Amino acid sequence: MNWKNLILHHGRQLGTLAGLLLLCLALTIATPYFLTVSNLLTVLEQVSINAIVAVGMTVVIITAGIDLSVGSILAFAGVVMATVLQREVPVPLAIGIGLAVGLGCGLTNGLLITLGRLPPFIATLGMMSIARGGALLFTNGRPVSGFSDGFRALATSQFLFIPMPTVIMLVVYLACHFLLTRTRFGLYAYAMGGNEQATHLSGINVRRHKTLVYGLCGLTSAIAAVILTARLNSAQPIAGMMYELDAIAATVIGGASLMGGQGTLIGTLIGALLMGVLRNGLNLLEVSSFLQQVIIGTVIIVAVLVDMGLKAQKK
Amino acid sequence: MMDAPPLLAMHRIGKSFPGVRALDGVDFDLRAGEVHVLLGENGAGKSTLMKILSGAYRPDEGTIHLAGEPQRIASPQHAQALGISTIYQEFNLVPHLPVSANISLGREPRHAGFLLDRRAMRKKAETALRELEVAIDPDSPISALGVAEQQMVEVAKALSLDARILVMDEPTSALTETEIANLFAIVRRLRDRGVGVVYISHRMEEIFEIGDRVTVLRDGRHVATRELGTVTVRELVRDMADRELTEHFPRETVEPGAPLLEVRGLTTRTKLRDVSFALRRGEILGLAGLLGSGRTELARALFGADPLQDGEVRVHGRPCRFRSPREAIQAGIALLPEDRRQLGLVLPLSIKRNVSLPNTHRVYPRGLLRKTEERRLAEECVTGLRVKTPHIEQATANLSGGNQQKVVLGKWLARQSDIFIFDEPTRGIDIGAKVEIYRLMNRLTREGAGILMISSEMPEVLGMSDRVLVMREGRLVGEFNRANATQEAVLGAALGTTP
Ligand SMILES: Nc1ncnc2c1ncn2[C@@H]1O[C@H](COP(=O)(O)OP(=O)(O)OP(=O)(O)O)[C@@H](O)[C@H]1O
Ligand SMILES: [Mg+2]
Numbered sequence: 001m002n003w004k005n006l007i008l009h010h011g012r013q014l015g016t017l018a019g020l021l022l023l024c025l026a027l028t029i030a031t032p033y034f035l036t037v038s039n040l041l042t043v044l045e046q047v048s049i050n051a052i053v054a055v056g057m058t059v060v061i062i063t064a065g066i067d068l069s070v071g072s073i074l075a076f077a078g079v080v081m082a083t084v085l086q087r088e089v090p091v092p093l094a095i096g097i098g099l100a101v102g103l104g105c106g107l108t109n110g111l112l113i114t115l116g117r118l119p120p121f122i123a124t125l126g127m128m129s130i131a132r133g134g135a136l137l138f139t140n141g142r143p144v145s146g147f148s149d150g151f152r153a154l155a156t157s158q159f160l161f162i163p164m165p166t167v168i169m170l171v172v173y174l175a176c177h178f179l180l181t182r183t184r185f186g187l188y189a190y191a192m193g194g195n196e197q198a199t200h201l202s203g204i205n206v207r208r209h210k211t212l213v214y215g216l217c218g219l220t221s222a223i224a225a226v227i228l229t230a231r232l233n234s235a236q237p238i239a240g241m242m243y244e245l246d247a248i249a250a251t252v253i254g255g256a257s258l259m260g261g262q263g264t265l266i267g268t269l270i271g272a273l274l275m276g277v278l279r280n281g282l283n284l285l286e287v288s289s290f291l292q293q294v295i296i297g298t299v300i301i302v303a304v305l306v307d308m309g310l311k312a313q314k315k
Numbered sequence: 316m317m318d319a320p321p322l323l324a325m326h327r328i329g330k331s332f333p334g335v336r337a338l339d340g341v342d343f344d345l346r347a348g349e350v351h352v353l354l355g356e357n358g359a360g361k362s363t364l365m366k367i368l369s370g371a372y373r374p375d376e377g378t379i380h381l382a383g384e385p386q387r388i389a390s391p392q393h394a395q396a397l398g399i400s401t402i403y404q405e406f407n408l409v410p411h412l413p414v415s416a417n418i419s420l421g422r423e424p425r426h427a428g429f430l431l432d433r434r435a436m437r438k439k440a441e442t443a444l445r446e447l448e449v450a451i452d453p454d455s456p457i458s459a460l461g462v463a464e465q466q467m468v469e470v471a472k473a474l475s476l477d478a479r480i481l482v483m484d485e486p487t488s489a490l491t492e493t494e495i496a497n498l499f500a501i502v503r504r505l506r507d508r509g510v511g512v513v514y515i516s517h518r519m520e521e522i523f524e525i526g527d528r529v530t531v532l533r534d535g536r537h538v539a540t541r542e543l544g545t546v547t548v549r550e551l552v553r554d555m556a557d558r559e560l561t562e563h564f565p566r567e568t569v570e571p572g573a574p575l576l577e578v579r580g581l582t583t584r585t586k587l588r589d590v591s592f593a594l595r596r597g598e599i600l601g602l603a604g605l606l607g608s609g610r611t612e613l614a615r616a617l618f619g620a621d622p623l624q625d626g627e628v629r630v631h632g633r634p635c636r637f638r639s640p641r642e643a644i645q646a647g648i649a650l651l652p653e654d655r656r657q658l659g660l661v662l663p664l665s666i667k668r669n670v671s672l673p674n675t676h677r678v679y680p681r682g683l684l685r686k687t688e689e690r691r692l693a694e695e696c697v698t699g700l701r702v703k704t705p706h707i708e709q710a711t712a713n714l715s716g717g718n719q720q721k722v723v724l725g726k727w728l729a730r731q732s733d734i735f736i737f738d739e740p741t742r743g744i745d746i747g748a749k750v751e752i753y754r755l756m757n758r759l760t761r762e763g764a765g766i767l768m769i770s771s772e773m774p775e776v777l778g779m780s781d782r783v784l785v786m787r788e789g790r791l792v793g794e795f796n797r798a799n800a801t802q803e804a805v806l807g808a809a810l811g812t813t814p
Contacts, residue, residue, distance in 0.1 A: 184679040194661035203644035261663035
């Protein structure tokens with residue numbers, strides 16, 4: 001692929017990437033603590049959880065849907081897995097159970113939307129409360145803490161000097177990128193989001209594929225739960241509050257459209273990195289956490305405004 | 316004789332999109348009291364030129380004078396304020412709002428400046444629709460209407476503006492004879508009142524019937540402006556395509572073979588009553604009827620898109636009851652839907668991906684993408700149907716109307732079905748490409764497929780069908796073979812005026 005094609009087809013991602021690099025450059029100048037190997041690795045590690053949640057969110061948003069329940073599913077899957085882990089169950093099995101919980105919650109969302117014909121906003125709003133309540137009920141509101149070193153290694157070990165959470169994140173991105181760009185499932189996700197009726201009339205089982213999309217979103221939330229639990233050495237029933245907003249932000253900064261039919265995981269990854277670097281930089285510069293919220297909100301709005309401005313220009 | 320400047324003069328208009336020079340130094344003028352036809356192949360730039368006039372696009376270069384005054388048309392509102400009313404090729408209606416609200420949208424009658432005057436809104440809609448002589452309920456939501464009815468609402472909306480320039484971009488492509496006759500009566504009335512009308516259409520008979528002058532565009536350039544009284548179809552085609560048009564309806568009949576599709580007593584809750592017919596191998600079965608006669612409903616019911624209440628459908632002699640389009644497709648049926656933007660295409664996606672959609676068994680064997688096959692199918696569609704596009708990665712939203720239609724055709728042709736249901740297959744397609752599509756239909760029937768062709772274009776129905784079925788109010792009311800299918804006979808059956 002030559003340069004012209006690259007810009008033609010990936011102009012949007014390149015724009016976000018340029019924003020990210022500019023931000024890094026600014027932070028490098030502003031503080032000596034930013035551009036150090038250990039700080040950058042920390043950012044990558046911190047970003048990994050939001051970035052993984054954003055994978056499922058991106059796929060859902062491509063189908064013109066939304067999932068508000070990712071944070072609650074993360075907490076629920078986390079506490080179930082943690083409780084099982086403490087019963088001396090083999091680690092892979094416990095993780096499998098945690099992932100199954102996430103997948104199950106996601107599929108339930110999907111069925112409510114496809115068979116129950118609920119709008120995604122409503123179905124997942126309900127699930128957001130149900131899964132959160134489930135997590136609190138399951139643990140009586142108390143955190144579940146203390147796991148084996150073998151399990152904790154998922155967050156604390158390294159692979160070629162790269163923190164394990166980052167490695168897992170990259171694997172999830174590669175797998176789902178492949179899913180979106182090289183498989184029938186991916187084509188159907190874009191098609192459903194772009195025009196559901198036309199997709200149905202093209203002979204595609206829209207219900208089944210849409211249900212699976214929400215299942216995938218639940219699954220990625222549960223993967224994030226595994227990492228978070230291992231990192232904190234504790235599963236909290238109140239974990240993952242507001243994660244849906246960070247995931248939606250990373251997705252739209254990355255160029256996905258809430259109208260559906262558009263979006264890439266490369267964009268989302270850059271979007272998540274941008275949010276993570278921004279947070280990290282603001283912390284390094286000792287900006288108050290109150291002001292940080294204002295700044296992050298502003299960045300989200302400006303990013304989308306710039307994007308829409310670019311699109312309108314083409315007219 | 317005339318010293319007064321023309322109503323409209325567009326001079327050296329240029330407009331580019333990424334990878335496409337849509338307009339290149341085009342001149343166009345319009346006099347008061349004339350119907351000026353704009354003609355050209357699909358993608359020649361007709362709609363783009365008119366979108367510049369109506370403020371939807373900004374030109375890259377060129378000037379516009381209205382009655383001698385230079386104007387910079389900044390937005391659609393501005394164009395309306397200048398007295399330019401436009402019927403776009405693609406509808407601009409709000410699906411969930413009622414017809415009356417759509418007709419008044421942007422110019423709502425109000426009480427005390429801010430309260431909506433719904434009664435006046437309704438009245439306005441009623442008057443406009445009555446003038447067009449169409450039976451559409453002003454309270455029904457747009458989403459409940461078919462394409463033809465929506466088209467009439469667009470016309471009513473444009474007429475209610477009382478403009479001095481009226482732009483009509485393919486207003487008749489979805490209409491049947493009766494509505495077209497009403498529409499033309501109104502256009503003539505407006506013309507006699509001194510309104511300037513720009514008229515775009517690919518239907519040659521119409522152009523000669525309604526037009527005074529014609530301007531031909533080719534590849535974004537102005538080719539010629541002529542008086543319609545003195546020009547021939549042959550000359551116009553040469554202007555448009557720079558090649559000779561041979562035969563208009565090249566139907567080669569094939570000896571019909573075994574029945575492919577047999578329908579007996581088909582009835583649905585909504586519309587169809589006791590429909591029975593058979594389609595055989597090698598046959599083109601034309602389906603004629605008026606707006607709302609149930610032709611599209613029949614197509615959808617056969618395709619499993621709408622449920623059947625009663626009746627029997629046999630495919631290859633085997634009884635079938637499809638619960639979804641998916642099952643119908645697997646049984647070898649393809650449906651080309653009438654509304655390309657709502658039902659035919661996923662507009663944000665590329666040509667390539669749209670073509671892949673019903674063909675995933677070939678493009679994604681075992682679920683994984685085969686890029687070469689994907690590219691091959693898309694290239695076949697683009698070259699075979701001469702889709703005008705810079706590349707197959709182009710989003711279908713960026714194609715001209717006729718080229719979108721070609722992609723819908725291409726996506727189903729690649730499927731290699733043996734029963735094709737075509738609902739208005741050549742809607743908005745230019746005359747050269749039409750002949751090519753007719754040849755394609757010949758090839759399909761030669762290879763043993765059967766085609767059920769719904770069309771509102773009478774010459775097409777008569778020219779291409781081996782048999783013609785006529786529907787009225789959800790029933791089949793007539794059947795004609797090639798020899799006795801005449802315009803009068805078919806129309807009479809459709810209207811219910813013949814016994
Ligand atoms: N928004 C857009 N982005 C990119 N290309 C466009 C866009 N709109 C139009 N084009 C291109 O400009 C050219 C002219 O298109 P236009 O819609 O004016 O054709 P047209 O003469 O109206 O054709 P038709 O008879 O099919 O309606 C086409 O090649 C089309 O692909
Ligand atoms: Mg056009």
